[in-house]
Amino acid sequence: MNEKIWYDIKMTSANTPSPFVVSASSMFSSAYDGWKAFDGLLVNDGGNARWLTSNGTKTGHITIKLDQLRIINLIRIDMSQSGATLFPTQMAIHGSNDGATFKKIASFNRPIENISEQEFNNNTPYLYYRIEILANNGGAYTGLTEVKLGYVNQKKPINKTLILHDGEYKKCVPLSPEKQEVWSDDSVNIVQKMTSNNSANQIAYMSYGGGSVNTRVGSAFNAFDYASNSNIVRTSVSPKGFLSIVFNEGKEIGAYSLYGEVRSSADPRDFTLEGSNDTTNGEDGNWTVVDTRVNVSYQMNIWKRFELNESVSYKAYRLNITRTYSPNSDAVIISEIMFHPPKKLLSPYEPEKKSHWKVVSDALPNEDLFISEGMDNLSPLLDRKVTELEPLPMTNKSEISNGDVGKVFSKTLDLKKYFDIRSIRIEVK
Numbered sequence: 001m002n003e004k005i006w007y008d009i010k011m012t013s014a015n016t017p018s019p020f021v022v023s024a025s026s027m028f029s030s031a032y033d034g035w036k037a038f039d040g041l042l043v044n045d046g047g048n049a050r051w052l053t054s055n056g057t058k059t060g061h062i063t064i065k066l067d068q069l070r071i072i073n074l075i076r077i078d079m080s081q082s083g084a085t086l087f088p089t090q091m092a093i094h095g096s097n098d099g100a101t102f103k104k105i106a107s108f109n110r111p112i113e114n115i116s117e118q119e120f121n122n123n124t125p126y127l128y129y130r131i132e133i134l135a136n137n138g139g140a141y142t143g144l145t146e147v148k149l150g151y152v153n154q155k156k157p158i159n160k161t162l163i164l165h166d167g168e169y170k171k172c173v174p175l176s177p178e179k180q181e182v183w184s185d186d187s188v189n190i191v192q193k194m195t196s197n198n199s200a201n202q203i204a205y206m207s208y209g210g211g212s213v214n215t216r217v218g219s220a221f222n223a224f225d226y227a228s229n230s231n232i233v234r235t236s237v238s239p240k241g242f243l244s245i246v247f248n249e250g251k252e253i254g255a256y257s258l259y260g261e262v263r264s265s266a267d268p269r270d271f272t273l274e275g276s277n278d279t280t281n282g283e284d285g286n287w288t289v290v291d292t293r294v295n296v297s298y299q300m301n302i303w304k305r306f307e308l309n310e311s312v313s314y315k316a317y318r319l320n321i322t323r324t325y326s327p328n329s330d331a332v333i334i335s336e337i338m339f340h341p342p343k344k345l346l347s348p349y350e351p352e353k354k355s356h357w358k359v360v361s362d363a364l365p366n367e368d369l370f371i372s373e374g375m376d377n378l379s380p381l382l383d384r385k386v387t388e389l390e391p392l393p394m395t396n397k398s399e400i401s402n403g404d405v406g407k408v409f410s411k412t413l414d415l416k417k418y419f420d421i422r423s424i425r426i427e428v429k
Contacts, residue, residue: 002152002153003152003153004074004150004151004152004153005150005151005152005153006074006076006150007042007066007070007072007148007149007150009038009049009064009148010038010039010040011035011036011038011039012039013035013294014034014035015232016169017250019065019067019338020038020064020065020066021060021064021065021119022034022035022037022038022062022063022065023063024051024053024060024061024062024063025053025060025062026053026054026057026060026275027051027052027053027054028052028053028054028055028141030145031048032048032050032051032052032143033051033239034051034062034063035051036048036049036051037050037051037062037143037144037145037146037147038064038146038147039146040144041146042078042080042081042378043148045270047154050081050082050101050145050146051143051144051145051146052141052142052143053133053141053142053143054141055140055141056140056141057141057142058133058135058136058139058140058141058142059133059134059135059136059142060132060133060142060143061130061132061133062130062131062144062147063099063128063129063130063131063224064129064131064149065099065126065128066126066127066128068086068127068131069097069125069126069127070126070127070151071122071124071125071126071151072093072095072105072122072126072129072149072150072151073116073120073121073122073123073151073152074118074119074149074150074151074152075093075117075118075120075147075148075149075150076115076116076117076118076147076148076150077110077115077116077117077118077144077146077147078115078145078146078147078148079113079114079115079144079145080114080115080145080146082143082145084112084137085136085137085138085139085141085156086136086137086139086141086143087110087112087113087136087137087139087142088110088133088134088135088136088137088142088144089109089110089112089135089136089137090107090108090109090110090134090135090207091107091108091109091110091118091131091132091133091134092104092107092108092132093105093106093107093120093130093131093132094121094129094130094132094135094418095122095124095126095128095129095130096126096127096128096129096130097126097127097128098127098128098312099127099128102128102130105120105121105122105124106118106120106121106122107134108120109373112137112236117196119152129149129157131144131147132381135347140359144262147335149393155423158371159376160370160371160373160374160375160376161374161378162350162360162361162365162370162373162374162375163357163376165389166355167362168359168360168361168362169359169360169361169362169363169364169365170357170358170359170360171357171358171360171373171375172355172356172357172358172375173353173356173357173358174355174357175352175353175354175355176212176350176352176353177352178350178351178352179349179350180349181345181347181348181349182345182346182347183343183344183345183346184341184342184343184344184345184346185341186340186341186342186343187278187302187340187342188253188256188340188341189338190251190253190339190340190341191224191245191337191338191339193198193222193224193225193226194221194224194225195225196219196221197219197220199221201247202224202245202246202247202248202250203244203245203246203281203282204219204220204221204223204224204243204244204245204246204337205220205243205244205245205281205283206232206241206244207240207241207242207283208232208241208244208269208332209236210236219232220232220243222243223243223255223334223336223337224245224337225336227228227334227336228259228301228335228336228372230335230394231333231334231335232332232333232334232335233266233331233332233333234331234332238330239266239321239323239324239330239331239332239426240323241317241320241321241329241332242318242319242320242321243319243321243334243337244273244279244282244283244316244317244318245282245316245317245318245337245339246279246280246281246282246315246316247315247316248315249315250277250313250314250356251313251314251315251317251339251402252311252312252313252314252341252342253308253311253312253317253339253340253341253342254307254308254310254311254340254341254342254343255305255306255307255308255339255340255342256273256305256306256308256317256337256338256339256340257301257303257304257306257337257338257340258296258298258299258304258306258334258335258336258337259298259301259302259304259335259336259337259338260298260300260302260303260304260335263326264333265324265325265326265331266324266325266326266331266332266333267295267296267298267324267325267333268319268321268325268332268334269294269295269296269323269324270293270294270295270296270321270322270323271292271293271296271319271320271321271322271323272289272291272292272293272316272319272320272322273290273291273292273293273306273308273319273320274287274288274289274290274291274317274318274320275287275288275290275312275314275316275317276288276314276315276317276318277314277315277316277317277318279315279316281322282316282318285316286315287318287320290308290312290314291306291308291309293306293406297325303338304381305340311342317339319334319337360373364394
């Protein structure tokens with residue numbers, strides 16, 4: 001059965017409550033503004049609570065902007081307290097998403113009745129709806145006392161089945177195959193590719209200034225530009241310093257990686273990874289050490305991954321370098337850095353579950369139980385196939401023959417199992 005859902009719209013002005021807005025093609029006076037057709041009141045409930053067009057105007061329209069895109073395929077029009085000559089007789093409904101270009105959704109004849117409801121075909125959500133009066137019942141002007149908009153929720157019939165067996169209502173639970181564990185990908189890089197020190201909603205910052213700059217590089221973002229052949233290189237400087245990245249929200253990590261493009265005395269050897277939730281630029285704020293590394297070595301053109309003891313979540317991270325590969329180095333090289341999310345179990349292992357019967361209830365189930373537990377599809381139960389069984393050895397029961405010629409054999413079948421017996425072959429040996 002279809003269900004009618006009405007939107008509760010009660011305007012107190014042309015744009016209250018926000019974000020609803022109602023406008024009209026014309027009005028008899030300000031006492032009969034267009035929004036009064038959506039105020040939830042009839043004339044005798046609160047004064048002149050209706051929309052009327054200007055005197056001499058027999059057609060017109062009101063337009064309402066809704067709070068969001070909505071499907072409207074049902075309209076209820078109340079013409080109480082208006083004379084019959086003012087009643088609309090021909091109407092149209094239009095939809096729009098910009099308030100400028102409207103598409104006609106439906107047109108219909110309205111009966112000369114105080115209250116009428118009209119369903120029409122529309123499955124497209126719109127932000128704006130226009131109710132247009134194309135003709136009236138002969139009056140000098142027209143209008144609408146109260147309008148309600150809604151939609152018809154077309155409920156699909158529900159087919160659910162339970163099997164009554166031995167006084168119990170049961171359902172067949174189908175075979176559930178074995179399912180392996182599924183884990184999240186902890187190799188991805190949560191850093192978005194940067195093209196400047198402030199890009200991709202991220203901020204890159206480094207404390208290294210001055211010194212000589214390699215012609216290929218020079219900016220903090222080069223460590224986050226997805227290009228392994230661009231480095232941050234500073235020479236003639238103290239190797240002690242840090243490189244930071246600031247995200248626009250907290251990011252959980254379980255590991256990070258450094259790329260060793262070149263073997264160099266300027267590669268970071270001793271460093272800490274630190275996190276902050278209050279830095280604004282990668283330099284200020286409070287920082288917490290989340291990982292410490294010493295005597296790190298690199299292989300050329302190989303990523304080196306560092307696992308954290310446990311995952312952490314901060315808005316910003318920085319690599320704080322205290323020593324490079326050579327203790328006498330006056331330079332630092334940082335090629336590329338990645339930050340990785342922790343590996344998380346998305347779905348656990350599930351062993352195979354054989355098809356079986358499940359008792360749902362020992363009493364007649366109510367509607368809710370039928371809907372929640374009933375079987376959607378009976379076809380697997382009716383999917384019968386012919387199977388050739390293994391030969392069944394039979395037991396000699398000749399003692400019951402009372403001396404007659406011949407022998408008697410028998411076999412007991414378990415009738416708790418269903419056999420669709422198509423043929424029986426008797427073999428005499």
